[in-house]
Amino acid sequence: MIDTRHAGERPRPTARILLATAALPLSVGIVGAILVMSWRDDLPAEIAIHWAVRGDADGFAGVTETALLIAGFCALFAVVGAAVTMAGQMDASLARVIAGTTSGTAAFVTVMMVVLIAGQRGLTAAAEASLDAGAIVGGIAAGVGIAVVAVAIIPRWGRPVDDLPEDAPALSLGSSELVTWTQSVAAGSNVVMLLALVAGFTGVVTAATGLWLVLILTVLLFALVALMLSIRVTIDQRGLTITSAVGWPKFNTALDEIDHAKTATVNPIRHFGGYGFRIAAFGPYRGASGFVMRGGEAIVLERVSGRRLVVVVDDAATAAGLLNALVQRERGR
Numbered sequence: 001m002i003d004t005r006h007a008g009e010r011p012r013p014t015a016r017i018l019l020a021t022a023a024l025p026l027s028v029g030i031v032g033a034i035l036v037m038s039w040r041d042d043l044p045a046e047i048a049i050h051w052a053v054r055g056d057a058d059g060f061a062g063v064t065e066t067a068l069l070i071a072g073f074c075a076l077f078a079v080v081g082a083a084v085t086m087a088g089q090m091d092a093s094l095a096r097v098i099a100g101t102t103s104g105t106a107a108f109v110t111v112m113m114v115v116l117i118a119g120q121r122g123l124t125a126a127a128e129a130s131l132d133a134g135a136i137v138g139g140i141a142a143g144v145g146i147a148v149v150a151v152a153i154i155p156r157w158g159r160p161v162d163d164l165p166e167d168a169p170a171l172s173l174g175s176s177e178l179v180t181w182t183q184s185v186a187a188g189s190n191v192v193m194l195l196a197l198v199a200g201f202t203g204v205v206t207a208a209t210g211l212w213l214v215l216i217l218t219v220l221l222f223a224l225v226a227l228m229l230s231i232r233v234t235i236d237q238r239g240l241t242i243t244s245a246v247g248w249p250k251f252n253t254a255l256d257e258i259d260h261a262k263t264a265t266v267n268p269i270r271h272f273g274g275y276g277f278r279i280a281a282f283g284p285y286r287g288a289s290g291f292v293m294r295g296g297e298a299i300v301l302e303r304v305s306g307r308r309l310v311v312v313v314d315d316a317a318t319a320a321g322l323l324n325a326l327v328q329r330e331r332g333r
Helices: 014-038 063-086 092-118 133-153 189-209 212-227 268-272 316-331
Strands: 046-051 057-062 181-186 230-236 239-244 250-253 258-266 276-279 289-292 296-303 308-312
Touching: 014 063, 014 092, 014 133, 046 063, 046 092, 057 063, 063 092, 092 133, 092 276, 181 316, 230 316, 239 308, 239 316, 258 268, 258 308, 258 316, 268 276, 268 289, 296 316
Parallel strands: 289 308
Antiparallel strands: 046 057, 181 230, 230 239, 239 250, 258 296, 276 289, 296 308
16 A cells, blocks of 8 residues: 655544543543442432522432433533544644543533532532532633643644645745735624624623623623734744734744645635634634634645644735745745
């Protein structure tokens, strides 16, 4: 059989991907279920598994049923994680996102439920159980920790640096010539209008329910989103740099991390499922991260690691050509 991989190519780490996306969340669920079953003699016949907004227990289930629910929930995430990562081509970046999501969510729910159930040991009636904020904090901490572990399990993989593809745009550049290309791009009025509508709806819901925490979290989220509604794209000897209108956050891809650049036409909804900073889950850009303020011509950056970055910006052909020229000069070609 002929091996069609490039020389020096790092193969896809299938075993590690399955460990992070499936085995880890499944193991978390099994451990949680075993713990709950080990406390069976110390728990009420039915235990509280749901609480109302004010903290009163209003949902109950048997111990065995709850243990099976915990294990089943984690098993479902494990199956989904394995299925998505094993179906077709998978970028390392997206595989890590899926691993972190499946394992982190499984750990969050499992730890939160186990702590809440542990608090019911010795009670005669589950209705006496209280909603412990520590369980939520502990669940979040466990979720974040397990997500970090899952991401760390999966290494980067990709192909080695090749010569510039024949169809890739390239500009002529002198050996000592200094050049900079920069463009600003902002989200369209439809995106701003949508955000305003969501903000208004959230305000109405908050006023009607008194859940001010929802409004605070929404405002914080919108503040983060607003930072990336307008970006500046710069290409120079430092590589490709993307900066928000206020100067932070800033993203940079150095020249030695770039294989080559090309151009493509991007539809925000069809290709990335929306606007702003996105990660494509399906379609031709699956696994790619993207700065998609609007639709149109985009720079498609192919990294040495195998990851892709898509940036919708005016004059994308010139930008890609300059990047390729800088990369080739950096390699001494």
